[in-house]
Amino acid sequence: MWLATKRPGLGGGLVLGLAALAPGRLVLDLQFAVNGPLTIRPELYLPDRFLGSSAVGAGFWLLVAGHLLTGAAGVAAWRALRSHDEPERRRWRLLVPLLAVVAGAGLLTAPVHSGNGFLLARAAFEGPWPALGGYLLLAAALPLAAALALAAPAEPVARGALAGLAAAAFAVAAPPVLAGLFRDDLDVAWGPVLALVATAGIAGLAGTRLTEAVAEGTENLAGAAKLPSLFWWRLTTGLLGLATAVAAVIGALAPQVAVTALNPGAVTPVSAAADSPARWFLLVAAVVLAVPAAGVLVTKTAALARPVLGVVWAGIVLAGTAVLNTALTATQAGNLAGFGGTAAPVFTYDLGAGAAWTFAALVLAALAALAAAGTGVVEREDAGEGATRGNVLAPAVAGAILAVAAFGLPVFAVPGYVAAGLWSRFDTPSWGLLTAAAVVVGAAALATRSRPKPAAALLAGAALLTALHAAELPLVGGSLGGASPATGFWVALAATAALLVAAGLAVSRQGRRAP
Known part of the structure; x- marks a missing residue:
């Protein structure tokens, strides 16, 4: 509140950083309402006997209200601080997102080592779905919010957003470390410690000057500095x-x-x-x-x-x-x-x-x-905007649609075996299917707005990904025995063909480009 009146840019950025992790923290805390005994939050809940379920108390609703109000404050701060100005070139464009990814990876591991038979400490991928969803949202939001913070037009907003992001991540990672230190039946795990170290690095960089200083007379050396x-x-x-x-x-x-x-x-x-x-x-x-x-x-x-x-x-x-x-x-x-x-x-x-x-x-x-x-951004700055773009919209869209269908359908069929999917039996492998589908769709969309050679490379990479999915038939189904091709196999082959056609069109457009 003091920063909002004295230094509104810094205060608003701080709220934006805190609000960036509010959705993930909200989903994480919903596990208390689903099945409290499976929640690995020793600072808030530590069972002393075996329980199948638990009723929530007033503290749960206060937690939910706090996350919702934080998110609402973030929306208000964004509306007050939004600007159409071009962002200045920032320092730490690679280091800060990398630290955020490291912090997110630390949050996905087991928060504590437990000697308590009533608290089975597990990593995010071993836990129940609400907790896993919350941790995945936190891990994804950390690098994304860090990158967006560095893209803020005003430096006070960027510094405040990084500080708020570090504070929100600290609030998630610190309590398990303290629980491991002060309870005899719990031990400190390396994941939260790694997250705290990375978070401290982000907070330290937030206190430095983020805008790159350009000395007078060095504008003509910009091209030489890019290499x-x-x-x-x-x-x-x-x-x-x-x-x-x-x-x-x-x-x-x-x-x-x-x-x-x-x-x-x-x-x-x-x-x-x-x-x-x-x-x-x-x-x-x-x-x-x-x-x-x-x-x-x-x-x-x-x-x-x-x-x-x-x-x-x-x-x-x-x-x-x-x-x-x-x-x-x-x-x-x-x-x-x-x-x-x-x-x-x-x-x-x-x-x-x-x-x-x-x-x-x-x-x-x-x-x-x-x-x-990040490398792609730098390459685009070096290449400029003069290249001709190939018209690969139709085959790229067709390949993306077929890829989504392929990743959502089983590639092989084995009697008595039901594979994980996107629309039924959502399990751990489903997250890999969802990631691959999203990457192929993103690559196809980016290829329609890229120069011919990078567009062809993107589409070729997407075709490799769908072909790899089709290869599950011999690579995975072969080890199970009695596997036969399913619908997803043929759809994956069709997606691969469509994406390769799009890549070929992009290359042909490059060859016919006017000098």
């Missing part, structure tokens, strides 16, 4: 792409689940490991990503390889969520001690090394996507 900047952007993008591919390869080959069996009276437990039937799918997705990632590091191929990488990173999410589903399904069974009588063996299921590396590949894929987008 080193583009070099570092491409280097970062390529290295992140290769790191993602390496993590995905390790995640595909390492065991996803560690199984331990201890018979009553036995001294030494018997250990075993289990792999995911989708591991070859993830391995192929890693190879598909590694090729354009290496191409980004080569000067002659970087301009075409970067748009391809900006699309095929979603293949890691598509395959990685399918692989993680094996580990998450097994660990949700928990400890089976006590079932079948006292003579029954005790089985425990734990996440294997492959699950950890697969999750790391998902995080790195998001970072590579963000770096590829």
Whole structure:
């Protein structure tokens, strides 16, 4: 309130930053109304006995009201501060969004390590759907809000928005850390600590000058200054792409689940490991990503390889969520001690090394996507606006529509097996399907407004993504046995053909462009 009267730009930006995470925090807290005992929020709720459900009290409604009022304040601040002025060039355009992605990744991990039998601490992907939806909204809103904050026309608004975003993220990450410090049955997990460190970095950068200073007489050197900047952007993008591919390869080959069996009276437990039937799918997705990632590091191929990488990173999410589903399904069974009588063996299921590396590949894929987008912005500044655009609207739209249908339909059919989808049986792999569908639609839309060569590269990357989805038939269905092509397989092939036709038209337009 004091800032709103004394420094309205800074105060309004602060409210905008706080409001950016309000939707995610609201969805996260809705878990209390759905099933409170499954909510891993030791600062607000810590069960002392086994419960199937719980009724909400006055505190829940105060939480909901607080989030709604924060969102309303953000809308009011945006209406008061909106401007049509062109934003100035900001510093930290790469670092701040990367820190936001790191903070979001930290929030997706287990908030605490629990020795309390009544509090089963799990990562976001292992928890119930309201909690998972809330954490995913927080992880997505953090880099998006950071990028939008840096695009604010006025520097006080940009600094206030970054500070508010850091404060909102701090409010989510700090309580689990304190719970791990002050309770004997809880221990601090690395995820919230990582989020706090990244959040502190964002807050520190919010206190610095964000507008780049341009010295007098250096305007003519702008073109020369772009080349080193583009070099570092491409280097970062390529290295992140290769790191993602390496993590995905390790995640595909390492065991996803560690199984331990201890018979009553036995001294030494018997250990075993289990792999995911989708591991070859993830391995192929890693190879598909590694090729354009290496191409980004080569000067002659970087301009075409970067748009391809900006699309095929979603293949890691598509395959990685399918692989993680094996580990998450097994660990949700928990400890089976006590079932079948006292003579029954005790089985425990734990996440294997492959699950950890697969999750790391998902995080790195998001970072590579963000770096590829930043590289595209710099490349567009270097190229200017004089290029001719190809008319690829019709096949691109057809390919996008077919791709959405393909990702929403099963690729193969196996007797007794029901695959996760977008419109039925929404499960962990469904998030990968949703991500891939959104990326293909976005690439097709961007290609219609891009120069011919980047448009062709975007459409080729989208075709690779739909072809990768069709490849689930041999790569995943083959390991299950008795798989036959389903509707999604044929639709995915049709989407791939339409996108390749659009890419060919873009290239032909480039060839016929007037000198």
